Amino acid sequence: MDLIHTSIELILGFIALLIVTKLIGNRQISQITPFDFISAIVLGELLGNAIYDREISIFHILYALFLWGMLMLTVEMLTQKYLKVRGFLEGNPSIVIRKGVIDRDELKKNRLDINELQNLLRQKDVFSIREVEYAILESDGKISVLKKSKYMVPTNEDLKLSEKPVYLPVTFIIDGEVLWDNVKACGFEEEWLIKQLKRHGIDKPEDVFYAEWKEDEGMYVLPFEHK
Secondary structure, three states, X not given: OHHXXXXXXXXXXXXXXXXXXXXXXXXXXXXXXXXXXXXXXHHHHHHHHHHOOOOOOHHHHHHXXXXXXXXXXXXXXXXXXXXXXXXXXXXXXXXXXXXXXXXXXXXXXXXXXXXXXXXHHHOOOOOOHHHEEEEEEOOOOOEEEEEXXXXXXXOXXXXXXXXXXXXXXXXXXXXXXXXHHHHHHXXXXXXXXXXXXXXXOOOOHXXXXXXXXXXXXXXXXXXXXXX
């Protein structure tokens, strides 16, 4: 009976947690603010502690998840509507390098030292502070960099080159499985795909580890490595 009771609570808790997560919205890990991180931990703790506490009923579990989810959803709505609330809960970007000069006050305010700043810059492929005109510490802890003009990569406009159309690569095969929706969305059929694979010396899709299509370059195929 204990196993059945625990199973029921886990299933209901899982469903409730999934619903709450979908209501709040999806974010990448890099986009999670400190408030989001703490809220997610509390949400997991509510479910975990409630499931293994025999004095708490399934109703209490669902109620706790629902109430916490509504509180999080309310905060999300407030941050979208009011800038002051958004700045208080999520933080504001800080200009840590302005016109090539490090702003020490902003570094102190964000509890950031010069070594950590250099670490963040290297993650942006900037290995010397002298290359930076502006650097902005974002609310999620990442840094955005605007280089000085002489360190920027030249564009086609700078080199006076004509513009070329840009095409998005579309994945056709992953681990031997054909993504037929993608194939058909590009206007192709199975017969065409098989012919393309044969041109690469492959008889069937099951032998393909990865394949993608790009309009200006055609098929790119990686077969499984046979040992």
